[in-house]
Amino acid sequence: MASSRPTARQQQQQHLSDAEISRQKRAAALAAAELIEDGMRVGLGTGSTVAYLLPAIAARGCEGLRCVATSPATESAARALGLTVEALDEVGELDIAIDGADQIDERGWLIKGGGGAHTREKIVAAAARRFVVIASANKTVLELEPPVPLELVAFGVQRTLTSLDPARLRGIEPSPDGGLIADYLGPVGAPKELAARLSAAPGVVDHGLFEPELVSLILIAGDSGLERRAGAKQ
Numbered sequence: 001m002a003s004s005r006p007t008a009r010q011q012q013q014q015h016l017s018d019a020e021i022s023r024q025k026r027a028a029a030l031a032a033a034e035l036i037e038d039g040m041r042v043g044l045g046t047g048s049t050v051a052y053l054l055p056a057i058a059a060r061g062c063e064g065l066r067c068v069a070t071s072p073a074t075e076s077a078a079r080a081l082g083l084t085v086e087a088l089d090e091v092g093e094l095d096i097a098i099d100g101a102d103q104i105d106e107r108g109w110l111i112k113g114g115g116g117a118h119t120r121e122k123i124v125a126a127a128a129r130r131f132v133v134i135a136s137a138n139k140t141v142l143e144l145e146p147p148v149p150l151e152l153v154a155f156g157v158q159r160t161l162t163s164l165d166p167a168r169l170r171g172i173e174p175s176p177d178g179g180l181i182a183d184y185l186g187p188v189g190a191p192k193e194l195a196a197r198l199s200a201a202p203g204v205v206d207h208g209l210f211e212p213e214l215v216s217l218i219l220i221a222g223d224s225g226l227e228r229r230a231g232a233k234q
């Protein structure tokens, strides 16, 4: 997806090698897998950090797990590891959901959707009693930056783009649910106001801004260990 590119700030912070970033993603994922217990109903996110989570959950050998996947890629990877994957509406409320993020700011706001899965990811995060975010240290930012991924209804998409200011949008790609993914490139300094504006725009299915109230715990792996940031949803 277009929005999986690093932001300007993240590019400045890219002194970390790819190997170190992968090590950190894995460390955060392994710590989150420790939270899984027998019989839990578990929401599984999407992306390269979650790719470390899935085998770590499978390796725990918990009994009676019921998983819900946020993308076709996660669903097939989880099934291949022997995890039971069901539809969210079959499982109902989730005990926990675990997912990655593109950006994490100091107040606990997230930008997600670099994998184009933010609509399902937000539904699953909201359905979970605890939503745990896993990330490498390069995902932390002082202030959020564009892009913010959007999912748009295909019907009348040109009209929707016009209403949102086409100069501030890029890239249209299909979403797994029949919509279209685009990146919003306007200012993100006031995320609450922007989230409200995007949510209110006809034709926008959902956006990649996740408010702190959705998040229970953020696990950030860095070069000096694991940082745990408590979220607002307890």
Ligand code: 5RP
Pocket (backbone or CB within 6 Å): 004, 045, 046, 047, 048, 049, 050, 099, 100, 101, 102, 111, 112, 113, 114, 115, 116, 117, 118, 121
């Ligand atoms: C997918 C997401 C991902 O969680 C986010 O893009 C982080 O991905 P990665 O773990 O590959 O860095 O929101 O829609």
